[in-house]
Amino acid sequence: MDTFTKEQRHTVMSHIRGKDTSIEKKIRSALHRSGFRFRVCDRRYPGSPDLVLPKYYAVIFINGCFWHAHENCRYYRMPKSNIQFWQKKFTRNRQRDEEIKEIYKDRCWRICTVWECAIRGKNSKAKIEKVTAQIIQWLEECTDTELEIRG
Secondary structure, eight states, X not given: OOSSOHHHXXXXXXTOOSSSOHHHHHHHHHXXXXXXXXXXXXXXXXXXXXXXXXXXTEEEEEEOTTTTTOTTXXXXXXXXXXXXXXXXXXXXXXXHHHHHHHHHHHTXXXXXXXXXXXXXXXXXXXXXXXXXXXXXXXXXXXXXXXXXXXX
16 A cells, blocks of 8 residues: 555656666766766667767666666565556566667677666765776776676
8 A cells, every 4th residue: 555645656756857866977977087978868879878988889777776676676676556557667667678788789889787776875985986996897898798787
């Protein structure tokens, strides 16, 4: 059972943004300080990646654990109301994520997925530095085509 009325739930949900989230801003800021230049949420690319680094043929997706149904994560849980809607939504989000990854793989682009849990919680500054270092190493070494950073 939902603790909010329909109007309250609508207000809460309408304030959630799909881009320029705090975790995106933190990763962008850390990469920019390290000298990397990128495009932000560029709609010309499939799936509008959070960061596009054309020089490196790389895209970075910064996923919220709730919205992308990150399994075995403390920041994801199935809502208790309207379960059928949420199951369908989360399933479709995950399918879309996989379809977009395949598009980039077919085009020989590299894909990095940073999960919210990797930088959230205690010592978030240290976590952001660690994640940024992983991304930088991945970009500069040009070895793996896909990198997934989990908490």
